[in-house]
Amino acid sequence: MLQVLAIPAAILLVIFTFIILSPFVLNHANGSTKKLPPGPKPLPIIGNLHILGKLPHRTLAALATKYGPIMSLKLGQLPVVVVSSPEVAELVLKTHDLVFANRPKLQVVETLSYGRKGLVFTEYGGYWRNVRKLCSLQLLSASKVEMFGPLRKKELGMLVNTLKKASDSREVVDLSQLIGEVVENVTFNMILGRSKDNRFDLKGLIHEVMYLIGAFNLADYVPILGTFDLQGLKRTTKKVSKAIDEALEHIINDHDHHSSDESPQHNKDFIDILLSHMNQTMDPNDHEQRYVVGRTNIKAIVLDLIAGAYDTSKTAIEWGMSELLKNSRILKKLQNEIEVFVGINRQVEEKDLEKLPYLDMVVKETLRLYPVGPFLVPHESLEDVTIHGYFIEKNTRIMVNAWAIGRDPRVWSENSDIFFPERFENNNVDVKGHDFRLIPFGSGRRGCPGMNMGLTTIKIVIAQLIHCFSWKLPLGMASKDLDMTEKFGLSIPRSKHLLGRPTYRLLSEA
Numbered sequence: 001m002l003q004v005l006a007i008p009a010a011i012l013l014v015i016f017t018f019i020i021l022s023p024f025v026l027n028h029a030n031g032s033t034k035k036l037p038p039g040p041k042p043l044p045i046i047g048n049l050h051i052l053g054k055l056p057h058r059t060l061a062a063l064a065t066k067y068g069p070i071m072s073l074k075l076g077q078l079p080v081v082v083v084s085s086p087e088v089a090e091l092v093l094k095t096h097d098l099v100f101a102n103r104p105k106l107q108v109v110e111t112l113s114y115g116r117k118g119l120v121f122t123e124y125g126g127y128w129r130n131v132r133k134l135c136s137l138q139l140l141s142a143s144k145v146e147m148f149g150p151l152r153k154k155e156l157g158m159l160v161n162t163l164k165k166a167s168d169s170r171e172v173v174d175l176s177q178l179i180g181e182v183v184e185n186v187t188f189n190m191i192l193g194r195s196k197d198n199r200f201d202l203k204g205l206i207h208e209v210m211y212l213i214g215a216f217n218l219a220d221y222v223p224i225l226g227t228f229d230l231q232g233l234k235r236t237t238k239k240v241s242k243a244i245d246e247a248l249e250h251i252i253n254d255h256d257h258h259s260s261d262e263s264p265q266h267n268k269d270f271i272d273i274l275l276s277h278m279n280q281t282m283d284p285n286d287h288e289q290r291y292v293v294g295r296t297n298i299k300a301i302v303l304d305l306i307a308g309a310y311d312t313s314k315t316a317i318e319w320g321m322s323e324l325l326k327n328s329r330i331l332k333k334l335q336n337e338i339e340v341f342v343g344i345n346r347q348v349e350e351k352d353l354e355k356l357p358y359l360d361m362v363v364k365e366t367l368r369l370y371p372v373g374p375f376l377v378p379h380e381s382l383e384d385v386t387i388h389g390y391f392i393e394k395n396t397r398i399m400v401n402a403w404a405i406g407r408d409p410r411v412w413s414e415n416s417d418i419f420f421p422e423r424f425e426n427n428n429v430d431v432k433g434h435d436f437r438l439i440p441f442g443s444g445r446r447g448c449p450g451m452n453m454g455l456t457t458i459k460i461v462i463a464q465l466i467h468c469f470s471w472k473l474p475l476g477m478a479s480k481d482l483d484m485t486e487k488f489g490l491s492i493p494r495s496k497h498l499l500g501r502p503t504y505r506l507l508s509e510a
Helices: 009-021 056-067 086-095 107-112 126-138 142-147 149-168 175-192 202-214 223-227 233-257 270-275 295-326 328-342 350-355 357-369 402-406 451-468
Strands: 070-075 078-083 385-387 390-392 397-400 469-472 499-504
Touching: 056 070, 056 078, 056 402, 078 086, 086 385, 086 397, 107 202, 107 233, 126 295, 142 149, 142 451, 149 175, 149 350, 149 451, 149 499, 175 202, 175 270, 175 295, 175 451, 202 233, 202 295, 233 270, 233 295, 270 295, 295 328, 295 357, 295 451, 295 469, 328 350, 328 357, 328 451, 350 451, 357 402, 357 451, 451 469
Parallel strands: 078 397
Antiparallel strands: 070 078, 385 390, 469 499
16 A cells, blocks of 8 residues: 655655754654554654665565564654564454554545545444445355356456467467456456446546555655645546546446346346445444445445455466466476366366365465565554554554565575465465465455455466466576566556466367
């Protein structure tokens, strides 16, 4: 949630002016004698913002080796605690789950999510509980995941055909782009019932939303600078919010007009499901707070679902394929497993996934090294609390460095930076939030409710790509030359697109 950008000279000048003209006090619990987590000394006004660098998850992982698994920072005027070990993560996400169940208020999110009426960034309370229950039961349950299986199959079939043509002509393909397109199409069709509309650039708008949510907004950390909108994020956010609102209005109106279509050929999407609850009470048994599903709620929920479904799945698949192209032994072992259970005469079906334990290990290892969000989604403390012997005051932002936990040699042995799926053999470590060594989807109350949907998409795409094709890097590129650096944002995608040469390998198709 913190994309660090180069701070323009004008912003630095304003900060410097405030330092010179404004009195300041370094706030260390206002002189309290309570023991705070250790951490680097903050500067006036900007705090520790200057030390984060372009890849904060790596910077803070390195700092944790000096200051420990629970560390204090000041980002601007905001108190922040960074957690970097499974033990402390369990205290935050399980033992004191309720204390840390809130989400911080972010300027961009406030505008884009209609005053935080969605799910992911909504403050903790009755409204959030009702929205989560609605989404979990009506949108993200196992039966709903299965319901969208034919859509995933159709989009993957088109991807396989595209790659088969590239195989016939021995072309190098841009796997990053193709993976992004198939996940986009699945996500937009699943949620909105369409992937393209000539009335507006839906995909372009969603990409702008994703950028704005992940962008570093100085106003969130030095609030007094928010008045100046020096980065232009406030203006851009309002413009994008208006455009996305108009697009969603068109889409909802279209759904309203076709609501009478109940034929078997009509495939319901998420908006259909949400509209079926329009003007209904979210929880009829809650007599004190009767939250009703309205048009604004639907739009806010839809935006959160798109952001959660698209970026995370696409990034995980991209990294998984990167490691498989880099490690021919692992790729071949996975192909052999699929051949045993599926054969070489047909494509992988979703019903096959539960029979593929090595695929499960490959996905776990991918999410260990490349968690879908390096800091998960930030938490915020609802009250004062003592954790691991340290005092944490109310309204402190909590950042769980899942990237650091996944690569900690004390947790994963000395080869913790190596892609080695066999480390998950004969153990019960899972990604579902029960084992705090591996928490790519978070844990507790604010864990990702779309985890099963995401895992299904990640597994079926990787399995299909590996089963239908043999893969090599572009001519002249050795595995050691493959650039594996990341860029920071809402997630940590590859800094450069992944290129590969596919060779179709199925004998025939039933």
